[in-house]
Amino acid sequence: MSTAVTPDTGLAADLGWTLSVVLRAYVKAAKAATADLPGGPRGHQVLSAAAREEPGSQSALAHRLGVDRTVMTYLLDDLVAAGLVERQPDPADRRNRRVVATGRGRTVLAELDRRMRTAEDHLLAGLDGAERRSLRELLQRVAGYANDLDPIANTCEAIADIAP
Amino acid sequence: MSTAVTPDTGLAADLGWTLSVVLRAYVKAAKAATADLPGGPRGHQVLSAAAREEPGSQSALAHRLGVDRTVMTYLLDDLVAAGLVERQPDPADRRNRRVVATGRGRTVLAELDRRMRTAEDHLLAGLDGAERRSLRELLQRVAGYANDLDPIANTCEAIADIAP
DNA sequence: TATTGTTATACTCTATAACTATA
DNA sequence: TATAGTTATAGAGTATAACAATA
DSSP, X not given: OOSSOOOSSSGGGOXXXXXXXXXXXXXXXXXXXXXXXXXXXXXXXXXXXXXXXXXXXXXXXXXXXXXXXXXXXXXHHHHHHTTSEEEEEOTTOTTOEEEEEOHHHHHHHHHHHHHHHHHHHHHTTTSOHHHHHHHHHHHHHHHHHHTTOOOOOOOOOOGGGSOO | XXXXXXXXXXXXXXXXXXXXXXXXXXXXXXXXXXXXXTTHXXXXXXXXXXXXXXXXXXXXXXHHHTOOHHHHHHHHHHHHHTTSEEEEEOTTOTTOEEEEEOHHHHHHHHHHHHHHHHHHHHHTTTSOHHHHHHHHHHHHHHHHHHTTOOOOOOOOOOGGGSOO
């Protein structure tokens, strides 16, 4: 009889609960690590995308980060004001603004990455190296398609009809 | 040379980004699965805890679910009104209210679990059985201690001082 | 007509503060 | 004094709607 195995019932078995707890702890640490950055943890994600990914439109970036395009406007306003990113016109489609990091933005990003690395190590302190790599890889696999997943239809009886 | 290995740079390498994307997709599916339940996905978590865990105080439950105790009051008001949980006096400490599921609550919970199981399978469709178990177990391990983790102190230079 | 980006507005959610009762 | 629970209020974050520019 083993102890502390994966329970198949209760909150700990709830994928939503475990994800929420882990993400909440991560956000808490990330906020501390980005306290002086406009937009906080999300500002860091914007900066990271601007520096290291193909520059797309603001809406594409907003979708990738899971925020509304109107929120992206405010977020970029602050990052531009801080001199960390620029809005560049897209020659192929003049409606688009391409988001790219400035030189200063890249310097700041390096420092932010260092802090985030420390915060992530702290969060995953209970896992060894192989387990951390495994967790990261599995999450990346799911995240790769989850962003564009449609929730399944619920052909279920209504709760109100159960044991009325 | 393998393709599509774990990148060590960019958004996909960001633990916060992958967690956010996965949790967002999960919440979207969970909301659809609990559309007719007071409190939505969080109502399900309360119901699950009330039915399957040692009944503690409202604040203890709130902390476990990562919400403020004032939010727990509203949440329970609605679940009680729906006849799914009860607030019972604690003989050992009359300040506490023990949250327990009603018979109807347990019946509804079984149906909700069935829906959530389907939603989770949909979300993890890209992983095989062993990988799903691995992901669940790793997340449970981290969630087990992450809820009471203190964010590390940042003995870092301020962003404003970098490349001024 | 559809899409990008912006702005202003309204809404939802959450936290804060004050209060009662118990310890 | 400290804590559990409740209530009312204020704040942060988010989405909605309307607009101009471009396709």
